[in-house]
Amino acid sequence: EAGVAQSPRYKIIEKRQSVAFWCNPISGHATLYWYQQILGQGPKLLIQFQNNGVVDDSQLPKDRFSAERLKGVDSTLKIQPAKLEDSAVYLCASSFSGAANTEAFFGQGTRLTVV
Amino acid sequence: GENVEQHPSTLSVQEGDSAVIKCTYSDSASNYFPWYKQELGKRPQLIIDIRSNVGEKKDQRIAVTLNKTAKHFSLHITETQPEDSAVYFCAAQKGKLIFGQGTELSVKP
Numbered sequence: 001e002a003g004v005a006q007s008p009r010y011k012i013i014e015k016r017q018s019v020a021f022w023c024n025p026i027s028g029h030a031t032l033y034w035y036q037q038i039l040g041q042g043p044k045l046l047i048q049f050q051n052n053g054v055v056d057d058s059q060l061p062k063d064r065f066s067a068e069r070l071k072g073v074d075s076t077l078k079i080q081p082a083k084l085e086d087s088a089v090y091l092c093a094s095s096f097s098g099a100a101n102t103e104a105f106f107g108q109g110t111r112l113t114v115v
Numbered sequence: 116g117e118n119v120e121q122h123p124s125t126l127s128v129q130e131g132d133s134a135v136i137k138c139t140y141s142d143s144a145s146n147y148f149p150w151y152k153q154e155l156g157k158r159p160q161l162i163i164d165i166r167s168n169v170g171e172k173k174d175q176r177i178a179v180t181l182n183k184t185a186k187h188f189s190l191h192i193t194e195t196q197p198e199d200s201a202v203y204f205c206a207a208q209k210g211k212l213i214f215g216q217g218t219e220l221s222v223k224p
Binding site for chain 2: 033035040041042043044045048055056091093095101103104105106107108109
């Protein structure tokens with residue numbers, strides 16, 4: 001089966017610019033996660049969706065970050081305006097059902113560099 | 116909030132030795148504990164997982180143990196090989212999937 005697809009793979013922007021990342025989860029997966037992984041650290045959960053509803057977004061900096069999952073399939077994560085400290089790899093993952101706690105499959109990630 | 120602590124942050128072993136990585140979690144309601152391996156520049160991939168109704172699980176050279184009372188779980192890799200070198204992450208989940216900080220394992224030939 002096809003894996004989790006993310007785009008773009010790499011992005012370089014200047015601070016204060018905006019950027020958007022796209023994720024297409026594995027077909028049939030109800031749960032979608034966005035993580036921020038700063039170099040040398042573990043993935044930090046930004047937002048978790050169950051279908052098109054938000055399970056948790058407590059760690060999402062809502063003054064600059066937003067995410068949506070229209071129709072409960074694809075998802076986009078946006079940063080506006082970007083700061084230097086947003087430089088990281090943004091990982092999208094999906095699982096069959098968060099409630100049943102099954103394996104989360106990760107995409108390749110988007111490496112963001114803010115200069 | 117929920118938290119997962121992982122130790123050590125780096126671990127160096129000789130080929131053939133065993134490696135042990137330990138994690139503690141804060142949310143006693145967590146019921147799913149996966150371990151992921153991440154090679155440099157690649158995505159995290161699941162290597163083994165355990166649920167709260169099981170105390171131990173083994174898959175070839177990899178085993179995971181869970182102590183619910185103490186809220187800690189461990190990854191054991193036996194007969195380590197150079198290809199085991201990577202960063203390993205533990206995680207805990209009830210609703211949210213929360214990751215530890217990672218352990219960089221280096222297996223020296």
